[in-house]
Amino acid sequence: MLHLPSVGRLPTSFAARLIAVFTLLTAVLAGPAQAQLQLRIGGGNFQPMPIAIADFGGDPSLAGLVSGVVTNDLRRSGYFTPLDHARFPEQPNFDAAPNFEKWRATGVQGLVTGRVVREGGRVKVEFRLWDVTNGQQMTGQQYGTDAANVRRTGHLISDGVYTKITGLGPWFDSRIAFVDETGPKENRRKRLMVMDQDGANVRAITTGEMSIVAPRYSPATQDIAFMAQATGHQPRVQMINLETGSRQALGNVDSMSASPRFSPDGRKIVMSVQQGGNADIVTMDLASKAQRSITNGMAIDTSPTYSPDGSQIAFESDRGGSQQVYVMGADGSNPHRITFGPGSASQPAFSPRGDLIAYTRQRNGGFAICVSKPDGSGERVLTEGFHNEGPTFAPNGQYVLFFRDPGGQGGGKLFMVDITGKVEQPVPTPAYASDPTWSPLLSGR
Helix, strand or coil, X not given: CEECCCXXXXXXXXXXXCCCCCEECCCCCCCCCCCCCCCCCCCCCCCCEEEEECCCEECXXXXXXXXXXXXXXXXXXXXXXXXXXXXXXXXXXXXXXXXXXXXXXXXXXXXXXXXXXXXXXXXXXXXXXXXXXXXXXXXXXXEXXXXXXXXXXXXXXXXXXXXXXXXXXXXXXXXXXXXXXXXXXXXXXXXEXXXXXXXXXXXECCCCCCEEEXXXXXXXXXXXXXXXXXXXXXXXXXXXXXXXXXXXXXXXXXXXXXXXXXXXXXXXXXEEEEECCEEEEEEEECCCCCXXXXXXXXXXXXXXXXXXXXXXXXXXXXXXXXXXXXXXXXXXXXXXXXXXXXXXXXXXXXXXXXXXXXXXXXECCEEEEEEXXXXXXXXXXXXXXXXXXXXXXXXXXXXXXXXXXXXXXXXXXXXXEECCCCCEEEECCCCEEEEXXXXXXXXXX
16 A cells, blocks of 8 residues: 655655555456557547546545546546546446446546545545556556645556556646745735645745746755745745745845746756856755856856756747757756757757757747757747746657746736647636646656
């Protein structure tokens, strides 16, 4: 059984790494082993897979919550179409094999069944994934938790189903940090907020005493770095720990610092620091606070981001006349431009898989979210519109989160798009939102 500690108002230490016992549920009356269900993503004829998520049995006050989370997660992925409950041919018994013939008649290819049971002060959550086409169980798991944390088991079940069928990495058990924007356009209050990736459990991390810009999650710790500006003061990079609430300013008091990003191990920050009329890329060791400039020239170098192996840094620079994306060694060696063509390119973000860099391309009065290989080849537009900015990858590298601002007196909203450009979904927030950043998996997988 997989044991999950409870979640407080701020994420606690368990969120960074899930330490637990794992139980694989054996098949119940399953048919003979055959080639298992698999969804291949991409291609011109791609269609989401029809799937059914049955009402979970057990405690009615919790079971519907878990199965609802699973249904919503899989639908939002864009890769599954959950069957309407009005078309269910039966309510399957969790301890028995479903009537595959009846389920095949509905057109679904997969079926998820589950149960949520209270055991004293704990809750046991179980699920099975059935291959309807071949009549066999594909996987099954148990999780142990408390009632306050049961919603999270829905995300873990979604990850189990998603990874088994698609072959892609998990991403539902994660969070998003963003800038919450309220008030009139000319005087917006900008607070740092954190929420589950589906928009639930929203928490304000700062109070609005200063404007927050460009937050970034650490890939290895429960820290978020961001640029903060109090009225009458220069913008400066700060860091907050979500477990303790401790907060510290980084960089020299006399210099404007911006665009912080963590190294893959969470031990360094790379940021842009204003030096005279220019801006250079600077690294800082978080333990010693020692700083080192790795660019030094007459250009504005900003928005640095590490590759997942820590060997490279992508950044934007106007050294060629317009804002473009460059890649260099983590020590500043061999800087070279990777974006060409019409318009400018900015705000690069490395995929956690290391295979792509996402960035904002501005051209012809519009803003596109693009991806290319780290050498600049294979550029493709994922989405394009009036004002799309701030790309950040999901933990599995399959989705890009960004914000879209239509202009006027309104404000930005969060959206996600998959790397094929075929799936685009809004991400709910309490108010206007900008500058999103995706956390690593809470379970540390």
